Amino acid sequence: MNSNIITYLACICFIFIIGRIFIVPIKKILKLILNSVLGGIVIYVINLVGANFGFHIGLNIINSIIIGVLGLPGAVCLVVVKLLVGS
Secondary structure (H helix, E strand, C coil), X not given: CHHHHHHHHXXXXXXXXXXXXHHHHHHHHHHHHHHHHHHHHHHHHHHXXXXXXXXXXXXXXXXXXXXXXXXXXXXXXXXXXXXHHCC
């Protein structure tokens, strides 16, 4: 009976350790996904405002991730690059 209790405790500890190892990357991936969605919303708002001036940034996954990773400076960077390239 003592070996059963020790086995159960060892399994619980093992599951806890494995969970701790994998939870950190999952949190980072979920944060990147959330920020990318917010980046897509920012691009959409820029396109709504820019429609009055004939300005448009493509809404794609690369631009969304750039804004998701860099935040507001990423949005400014995309606007500046678009203005410099001018196409």
